[in-house]
Amino acid sequence: MTNETPESTDFIHEAVAEDLRNGRFDHVKTRLPPEPNGYLHIGHVKAFLIDYNTAKDFGGVLDLRFDDTNPEKEETEFVEAIQEDAHWLGIEWEQVLFASDFFDLLYEWAVKLVKKDKAYVDDQSPEEVKTNRGSWTEPGVESPWRNRSVEENLDLLERMKNGEFPDGSHVLRAKIDMAHGNMNMRDPIMYRILHEPPHHRTGSKWCIYPMYDWAHGQNDAMHGVTHSLCSIEYEHHRPLYEWFLNELEIENKPRQIEFARLNLTYTVMSKRKLRRLVEEGYVEGWEDPRMPTIRGMRRRGYTSESLHDFINRTGVSKTISASAGVMIDVAILEACVRDDLNKHSPRKLAVLDPLKVVIENYPEGQTEEFEIDNNPTDPESGTRKVPFSKVIYIDRDDFREEAPPKYHRLSPGKEVRLRNAYFIKCEDVVKDANGEIVEVRCSYDPATRGGGAPDGRKVKGTIHWVSASHGIPAEVRLYDRLFNNSDPEASGDFIADLNPDSLQVLTNCIVEPSLRDAQPGDKFQFERVGYFCVDTQSTPDKLVLNRTVSLRDTWAKIEETREK
RNA sequence: UGGGGCGUGGUGCAAUGGCAGCACACCGGACUUUGAAUCCGUGGAUCUUGGUUCGACUCCGAGCGCCCCAGCCA
Numbered sequence: 001m002t003n004e005t006p007e008s009t010d011f012i013h014e015a016v017a018e019d020l021r022n023g024r025f026d027h028v029k030t031r032l033p034p035e036p037n038g039y040l041h042i043g044h045v046k047a048f049l050i051d052y053n054t055a056k057d058f059g060g061v062l063d064l065r066f067d068d069t070n071p072e073k074e075e076t077e078f079v080e081a082i083q084e085d086a087h088w089l090g091i092e093w094e095q096v097l098f099a100s101d102f103f104d105l106l107y108e109w110a111v112k113l114v115k116k117d118k119a120y121v122d123d124q125s126p127e128e129v130k131t132n133r134g135s136w137t138e139p140g141v142e143s144p145w146r147n148r149s150v151e152e153n154l155d156l157l158e159r160m161k162n163g164e165f166p167d168g169s170h171v172l173r174a175k176i177d178m179a180h181g182n183m184n185m186r187d188p189i190m191y192r193i194l195h196e197p198p199h200h201r202t203g204s205k206w207c208i209y210p211m212y213d214w215a216h217g218q219n220d221a222m223h224g225v226t227h228s229l230c231s232i233e234y235e236h237h238r239p240l241y242e243w244f245l246n247e248l249e250i251e252n253k254p255r256q257i258e259f260a261r262l263n264l265t266y267t268v269m270s271k272r273k274l275r276r277l278v279e280e281g282y283v284e285g286w287e288d289p290r291m292p293t294i295r296g297m298r299r300r301g302y303t304s305e306s307l308h309d310f311i312n313r314t315g316v317s318k319t320i321s322a323s324a325g326v327m328i329d330v331a332i333l334e335a336c337v338r339d340d341l342n343k344h345s346p347r348k349l350a351v352l353d354p355l356k357v358v359i360e361n362y363p364e365g366q367t368e369e370f371e372i373d374n375n376p377t378d379p380e381s382g383t384r385k386v387p388f389s390k391v392i393y394i395d396r397d398d399f400r401e402e403a404p405p406k407y408h409r410l411s412p413g414k415e416v417r418l419r420n421a422y423f424i425k426c427e428d429v430v431k432d433a434n435g436e437i438v439e440v441r442c443s444y445d446p447a448t449r450g451g452g453a454p455d456g457r458k459v460k461g462t463i464h465w466v467s468a469s470h471g472i473p474a475e476v477r478l479y480d481r482l483f484n485n486s487d488p489e490a491s492g493d494f495i496a497d498l499n500p501d502s503l504q505v506l507t508n509c510i511v512e513p514s515l516r517d518a519q520p521g522d523k524f525q526f527e528r529v530g531y532f533c534v535d536t537q538s539t540p541d542k543l544v545l546n547r548t549v550s551l552r553d554t555w556a557k558i559e560e561t562r563e564k
Numbered sequence: 565u566g567g568g569g570c571g572u573g574g575u576g577c578a579a580u581g582g583c584a585g586c587a588c589a590c591c592g593g594a595c596u597u598u599g600a601a602u603c604c605g606u607g608g609a610u611c612u613u614g615g616u617u618c619g620a621c622u623c624c625g626a627g628c629g630c631c632c633c634a635g636c637c638a
Binding site for chain 2 (some may be wrong): 035067072129134135168171180182185186193211212232234237258260315320321324328329332334376408417459460463528529551552555
C-alpha cells in the first residue's frame with residue numbers, strides 16, 4: 001500500500017487521504033456496481049473512472065460487482081457487454097462478483113437482524129405499504145404487523161424463502177422509524193417475494209430478492225470495500241446504508257461518498273429514454289454512433305484515451321445544476337477527442353461532395369505520385385504515395401463562382417494550391433442545362449510541383465483533392481447532435497426535440513486509394529474536413545466511414561456570423 | 565409543505581482567511597502547403613444581505629434560487 005499523495009485533489013481523494021491518515025482504513029478498495037440491465041453510457045464512464053482512479057491513485061484495487069438483485073430486469077447478455085466495454089475503457093479489476101452469489105450470506109444477516117428485533121415480516125399489501133408510508137409532511141403509520149414476536153418473524157421469513165407465499169403477500173422490513181423525515185428510514189423493505197422470472201444466475205433457487213438498500217452496503221462490507229462511491233441521488237440512502245452496517249455490527253464499515261453525476265448538453269442519459277430511442281427506431285440501436293453509449297461512441301470513433309481525458313478535465317464535485325448532476329458542454333468532449341486524434345491519426349485526402357476539375361494543360365494520360373507525410377505533426381509517422389492526374393475531384397465547398405470577401409478557395413481567375421501537389425488556376429466553368437456547375441477547367445503551374453512556389457508567390461488557399469481515375473468510392477456518414485435542445489432531459493417531450501438532421505449519409509464520396517485496405521475501427525483525419533473512423537459495417541467492396549467530429553472550422557464561423 | 569444536497573465568467577473545475585486562476589466556448593491577432601494544429605492576446609464570475617476580521621469565495625447569521633427524495637427499481 002502506498003502513502004504517496006495522488007496528483008488529483010478532488011474532494012473524494014481528499015476524503016480517502018484523510019481516512020488513510022487518521023487510520024480509519026489502511027488500504028483502499030472500491031467497486032464498479034453496474035446493474036446488468038442495459039448498455040454502459042458516458043455517465044457510467046464517469047462513475048467507473050472515479051472508482052478506478054481512486055483505487056489506482058491510492059495503490060488499491062477494485063472489483064467489478066454486478067448488482068443483480070432484480071430478476072425482472074437483468075440479463076446475462078449485459079454481463080458480457082459491460083465487461084467488454086469496461087475493458088475497452090482500460091479498466092482492470094481484481095475479481096468479477098455478483099450480488100446474487102452472496103444471497104445466502106445476506107439471508108443469514110437478515111436473520112440476525114430479525115433476531116435482534118430490528119426487522120419484521122409485514123403482511124400489508126403493496127398499496128397499504130405505500131399509503132401507510134405517509135408523505136413528506138405526514139408521518140407514516142406503523143404496520144399492524146410491526147410488533148410480531150421474533151419467533152413468528154423468523155418462521156415467516158423462513159417460509160417466505162421457502163416459497164410458501166405468493167408474490168406481494170409479505171415483505172421483510174427493517175424496523176426503524178415510521179415518522180422519520182427521510183422516507184428511506186420509514187421501515188424500508190429488505191426482501192420482496194418474486195417467483196418469476198428465473199434469475200439470470202440463480203435460476204429458481206430464490207423466490208425472495210433483496211432490495212438495493214439491503215444488498216448494496218452489505219455486499220460492500222462482505223468484500224472489504226472501503227469506499228463505496230456513488231452518485232448524489234443516493235445521498236439520502238446513506239443514513240440507511242450506515243444503519244444496516246451498525247446494526248449488523250460490521251467491523252470495518254465501508255464509507256459511502258457521493259458525487260454529482262454527469263449530464264451532457266444535447267444528450268439524454270437516462271436508461272429509459274435511451275431505450276425508447278432504440279425501441280422506437282429513432283436510432284439504429286445501442287451501437288448507433290449518435291448514442292452516448294460506450295459502444296456508440298466507440299463506433300463513432302471516440303478513443304478510450306479521449307474519454308479518460310474528458311473525465312479528468314471535467315472533474316469531480318457535488319455541484320448540482322441539472323438532474324442530480326452537472327451539465328457539461330458536449331464541446332469539451334469534442335475538444336478531447338480532437339486533441340487525441342490530432343496527435344495520433346494519419347492524414348488522408350478525401351472528397352465528400354465531388355466536383356470535377358480538369359487541368360487543361362496537364363498531359364493526357366499522365367500519372368505521377370506525390371510522397372505525402374502521414375501526419376505532419378508527427379515526424380515518426382512516415383509517408384505514403386498519392387497519385388495525381390489530369391482529372392481530379394475537389395469538394396464542391398471549395399469552389400464558388402462568385403467568391404465572397406475573404407474566400408480563399410477556388411473561383412474564376414483565382415489560383416489555389418492543391419494540397420501537396422500543384423498550384424492551379426481556374427480558367428472556366430462548365431454548367432449543365434439547369435445551370436448547375438458540373439465541371440471546373442483549370443491550368444496548373446508545373447514549377448509548383450509538391451505545392452511550393454519557386455518564385456515565392458503566395459496563394460491564400462490550399463484545398464484537398466483526389467485523382468478521379470485513382471480515387472475509390474466511399475460512403476460517409478455525417479453525424480450531428482441528436483437533439484436540438486441543449487437539455488432534452490428537462491424537456492417535456494424529448495422526442496419532439498430530436499434533430500431530424502442528426503444523420504446525413506453521403507454516398508458519392510471519393511477517397512484516396514491508400515484507404516483501400518482500411519479496416520473497421522481505423523481512424524483518420526481527412527485533411528481540412530474532420531476525423532473519420534471506418535464503420536463496423538464497412539466491407540472491402542463498400543467502404544463506409546463515420547465522421548467522429550469535424551475539424552474546427554473558422555471559415556464556417558465567418559460565414560455563419562455574416563448571415564446574421 | 566418535511567428531509568437531504570448544491571450555489572465562483574456562457575459551461576465545468578481551482579483558489580481551504582492574503583493579488584479570484586485553469587480548461588472548453590466566445591472574440592481579436594501571429595504563423596501556416598490543413599481557414600486544422602501551434603503561439604500570443606481581449607472581454608467576462610464569487611446568489612443576496614448583514615456580521616466577524618487589517619483582510620472573506622473561504623468563517624458566522626438571515627434570506628433567495630436550483631436539484632434530489634413519498635418503487636415490493638437501482
